[in-house]
Every structure is written in C-alpha cells, then in structure tokens.
Amino acid sequence: MEMVNLTSGFVLLGFSDFHYNHAALFSTILGIYTLTWTANLLLLTSIKVSPHLHTPMYFFLGNLSAVDISFSTVTVPKLLSCILYGRTSISFLGCFLQMFFFLFFGTTESFILAAMAFDRYLAICNPLRYSLLMSDKVLGMLTSNCYLAASLHSLLHTYMLSHLTYCKHRLIPHFFCDVTPLIKLSCSSTKLAELLIYTEGSIAGNIPFLFILISYVLITRAIVKMKNSSRRSKAFSSCSSHLMVICLFYGTDIFIYFRPPSDYSSQYDRLVSMAYTIITPMLNPFIYSLRNQDVKQALKKLKKNVSHN
Template sequence: MEKVNLTSGFILLGFSDFQYNHAVLFSAILAIYTLTWAANFLLLSSIKLSQQLHTPMYFFLGNLSVVDITFSTVTVPKLLSCILHGATSISFLGCFLQMYFFVFLGTTEIFLLSAMAFDRYLAICIPLNYILLMNDKVMVILVSTSWVAASLHSLLHTYNLSHLTYCEDRLIHHFFCDVTPLIKLSCSSTSLAELLIFTEGSTVVIIPLLFILISYVLIGWAIMKMETRSSRSKAFSSCSSHLMVICLFYGTDIFIYFRPSDYSSQYDRIVSMAYTIITPMLNPFIYSLRNQGVKQALKKLFVQ
C-alpha cells in the first residue's frame, strides 16, 4: 500500500453520495455562513462600542463570537466546494491544518463556556465580591488560558495523526478533515491515537462539562434561596442564554463523539453540520434576543 505524502493528499467525499438539490443546499449554507459573519460581527461591534457592555460576561461573549466566526470559516468554504464539485481534493498539509484549527477552536469554545459558567457562578452566588473576584486580570488569565490550552490540545492530536501511515484509500467520508475519519483511513497502528482520544481527549471535554454542571447546581441552589420572585427571575435570565448555548453545543458534540463506532457516517455528516454551521450562527442570536443590554446597544449602533 502506498503511503500518502505531502503531495498526494486526500479526497473529501462531502455529500456526493447523497441525493439532494445542489443549488438549494449551496444557497442555504452560503446564507447561513453570511448570517454567521454578520450576526457575530454586529455583536462584537455592539460590545466594543457600548460602555454598558464592558463587563466580564461580554468580554467572554466577544471571545466566543471570534471563535464562532473562525470556527465556521474552517469548514464551510470547503463544504461549499464539495457541494459545487462533488468529492473535492485537499492536500495532506491542508487537511491537517484544517483539523488543527477545527479541534483548536472547538476546544477553545468548551473552555470559554466553562469560564462563562464560572463568571455566572460568581455573579449570582457571591455577588458582593463579584467585582473583586472577576477583575481584569482574572478575565485575561481565563481567556488566555482557554486559547493556549486548546492550542496545545489540538497540536498534540494533529501531530500524532499526521505521523500515521495513510494508504491508497484516501477517501474521507466527511466534508472536512476530522479526527475519526482520518483514523479510519490509516493502515498503521492507531492504538496511541485512540488512547489519546479516549484519555486526554475525553478529559478535555468531560471535565469542563462537569465544572459547568457543578456551577449551575450551585447557581440553581442560590436562585431558589432568593426571597423575591423578581430577583429569582432576574438571576435566571442572566444565565439562561448561556445554558441554551451549552445545551446546543454539547448536545451535538456528544452525539458525534460518544456514539457507537459502527454508526452511519452519513448521519455523522448531517449532525456535524449542526455544530459547524448552525451553532455558530445561532449563538449571537440567542445572546442578543434574550438580553436587554445587547438589544439596547444594537439599537444605539444602528441609530448612530
């Protein structure tokens, strides 16, 4: 079997084995991608220009918008190419660069969601010391740690998979270079790669999720102990958007990476569209439509 080198690359199957209307799907995905850029850019602009939104929660939200824009950009252009041209080639280097940024940005979002849960915990459970505890230094440390740790995590898996031997069957049953499809293409031992995924990889996903769950258990307990209904409603509304984003992100993520290995790759591709295309578009709307501060900032932005 011939080992794939830097010039031979891979072929992305995309949706070429599906029966669908190419023009409709292309137009829909292009519209969603455009809307993702526009919505996240407007959210970033409102956060930057409105003094009212210069708070820790919106600092984290701004970073999340940057992740959403770049995360969708990693996969959508190649997906549009697959829809237009069918199975599309991608170089060896291009494939692993795509995988690196995909894992890097996805992991960054996990860490940022955890930081936002911590922020909501401090704001609701320890309100008197919130400003002291969540100061500028702490915010920068949490965000920079999220980006750096996610980069190292992605580098580890990308380096490991790029040193496997890939053989003549170069067809990736996906619309982007993901970890699982690449492991399936290797004709060398993948035991180390799989061990890293089930140990270090699972830890990176599960520990932040447990941290988020514990934070919200404590938040829920604090909300229930509040004396008035209005204070409980105000406290819950301040974290409801974050909860919706967490459910949306982790729901699709767990479905893809924690399901039986013999599950159809066709379903994988359909569900993958949810968190690579739909979620980055929905996130800014979830935060904007359910947040009076953002809505007021957007109104001022358009009025000016």
C-alpha cells in the same frame, strides 16, 4: 502499498454519495454562513462600542462570537466546494491544518462556555466580591488559559494523526478532515491515537462540561434561596441565554463524539456535523441578542449611530 506524502494529500467525499438539490443546498449554506458572519460581527461591534457592555460576561461573549466566526470558517468554504464539485481534493498539510483549527476553535468554545459559567457563578453566588474576584487580571488569565489549553489539545491530536501511515485509498467520507474518518483511513496501527482520544480527549471534553454542571448546581441552589422574586427572576434571566447555548453546543457534540465506535456511520456524522459547524455558530448571537435587554439596547444604539452617519 503506496503511502500518502505531503504532496499527494486526500480527497473529501463531501455529499457526492447523497441525492440532493445542489443549488438549493449551496444557497442555503452560503446564506447561513453569511448570516453567521453578519450576526456575530454585529454582536462584537455592539460590545466594543457600548461602555455598559464592558463587563466580564460580555468580554467572554465577544470571544465566543469571534470563535464562532472562525469555527465556521474552518469548514464551511470547503463544504461549499464539495457541494459544487462533488469530491474535493485537499493537500496533506491543508488537511491537518484544517483539523488543528477545527479542534482548536471547537475546544476553545467549550472552555469559554465553562469560563462564562464560572463568571455567572461568581456574579450570583458572590455578588459583593464579584468585582474583586473577577478582576481584569483574573479575566485575562481565564481567557488566555482557554486558548492555551485548546491549542495544546489540538496540537497533540494533530501531531499524533499526522504521523500515522495513510495508504493509497485516501478518500475521506466527510466534508472536512475530522479525527474519526482519518483514523479509519490509516493502514498503520491506530491504537495509540485511539487511546489518546479516549483518555486526553475525554478529559478535555468532559472537564468543561462537569465544571459547567457543578457551577449551575450551585447557581440554582443560590437562586432558590433568594427571597426576592424580582432578584430571582433577574438572576435566572442572566443565565438562560448561556444555558441555551450550552445545550445547543453539547447536544450536537454528544451525538458525534460520545457514542461507541461500533455505531460510527459516515453519512450520519456528516449530517450531524452540519448542525454544529453551520447552525450553532449562527444561532448563538441570536440567542444572546433576543433574550438580553442590554444587547438589544446596544444593537439599537449601533443602528441609530449608523443611520445618523
């Protein structure tokens, strides 16, 4: 049996087994990708140039925008290539680099969302001690730990899968190198890799979600106890955008990774993957911009400064 080596690589099936209008899909995805870059860069610039947005919440939001741009860039260019040319080749090294960064940015977003939940918890449940508890040192440690944990998680899975044996059949039924299609493509034992996914992978995915859940249980309890209705409304408003982003992120994530292996369908996975690799990074900045008065004001100020210049 012929093994895949560093030069032979893989072939991404993309959507070559689907019947669709190539020009329309290419134009739509390119438009969404352009909008993702534009919206997230605008949000990042607004946060940077507006002193009143130099707070922990917007620091995390800026990191989230940077991660969203990177996350979509890992997969969308290759997806556009698949739409244009059908099946697209990718080198062995390129495939595992893509998988590493896909896991890295996806996991980083999960941890940043958990850090943002912690920030909201401190701001609402401990307002008097907030500035002390969420100091620059704590903020730096939280953020760096998000990236460090995500890099270790991604490196572990990428290393494990890159050391599997891949045989002559090297067609990946996806538009990027993802974990499940690669495991199914291997002709060697994948028990250790699958065990790693179900143990470490589940821990890395579930801990941020549980942390968010506990944070919001405590936040909800604190909001309900507030006697001042305007204060209660303001507290809820500061959390609503974050909650919408969480639902969007974990909603699509659950459809892909939290289901039995027997339910695996390559066509289903490709369609759902388009939602969280393309749609979610585009929607996040709009959710925060449309529902946040501070961000709206910063964007208006940025627009005014640009028009004057």
